[in-house]
């Protein structure tokens with residue numbers, strides 16, 4: 262029985278303790294492996310293999326496909342399919358392909374129907390919010406300027422060059438305050454570069470996605486250095502690309518190696534802190550953004566509408582291309598269409614807003630300042646929210 266609004270938080274707290282069902286979606290079982298080992302993407306994927314009913318194949322909606330022969334031919338890159346073998350890839354498949362012809366290609370790989378229901382609450386109805394928006398976006402993309410994505414390329418390349426120059430200067434100069442100045446500029450450009458490269462990591466394999474790893478994070482697994490088998494299986498040379506920065510600093514500055522390492526670590530740690538501050542004050546860390554445990558709008562929401570529930574956009578960030586690229590802007594459209602360049606998204610605003618109005622979707626737009634305040638409110642939050650509470654607050658904003 263669905264709990265009443267005033268009982269939701271207590272019921273959800275009980276589910277958290279019992280660990281029998283998913284908290285927000287009690288029709289789903291408690292995720293396997295959630296509480297064992299590292300809580301990282303590798304563990305999450307292993308848990309999905311146990312729960313998704315894909316029988317060692319790839320599951321899309323309620324059908325199973327054998328994509329083994331397609332892995333090397335996949336235009337988006339091999340990694341996506343290698344990593345997801347044995348899991349339900351419905352959400353990834355739906356959101357990463359706009360061309361209607363891609364779906365037809367699936368028939369070639371069909372093996373059989375799945376025997377268990379999907380272990381996901383999300384729906385993709387033909388006349389639902391997401392699928393209708395996807396069709397509109399596909400048509401709209403034909404009308405936008407062909408070179409729209411050049412803006413992101415220029416911002417990324419510019420930040421990369423600033424990072425290289427300032428890091429080398431920071432090791433080269435011998436005046437303390439000048440060195441600090443170059444270190445600060447390098448750290449800021451490293452943080453902004455890392456965010457900007459996020460624009461490239463959901464797309465077909467491209468060299469700019471590797472620049473994300475200059476931060477010593479990995480665009481695939483943030484736990485990459487902690488996992489066994491670093492150079493085997495899923496781990497590649499690009500996971501270690503961050504080590505090229507101190508090497509370049511050493512070569513160009515001629516400074517003693519230890520001094521370079523020390524300077525590099527300062528830049529890296531400060532850059533990481535700034536990256537964290539940007540990320541945590543962006544779209545999701547606010548009480549009005551749904552989290553596991555909060556009450557969803559329905560037990561089987563449209564996937565796209567649920568994305569909107571999970572974030573708030575910022576009007577001051579969305580108003581300029583540099584802000585969008587370097588501060589996780591236009592996040593709603595980015596969630597729904599991750600393969601599109603961030604610089605393209607502004608052209609989709611008019612149809613997106615109209616579509617939200619038509620479907621009465623819960624799309625919220627806030628400001629950067631309110632997101633910073635909301636981030637502290639989120640940290641202090643002690644109860645789970647009902648969907649009505651989320652809606653009422655969003656109207657007040």
Ligand code: HEM
Nearest residue numbers: 336337341345350353354357360363366367463464465600
């Ligand atoms: C885990 C699931 C998958 C992910 C994350 C994924 C990701 C991607 C990405 C990032 C692209 C490049 C998109 C672009 O540049 O616009 C792409 C393209 C493509 N993928 Fe996938 N893919 C997945 C599964 C599949 C499957 C199952 C098929 C078909 C059997 C498929 C067929 C294609 C085709 C045909 C393209 C080229 C589409 C185009 O040019 O518009 N993908 N995919």
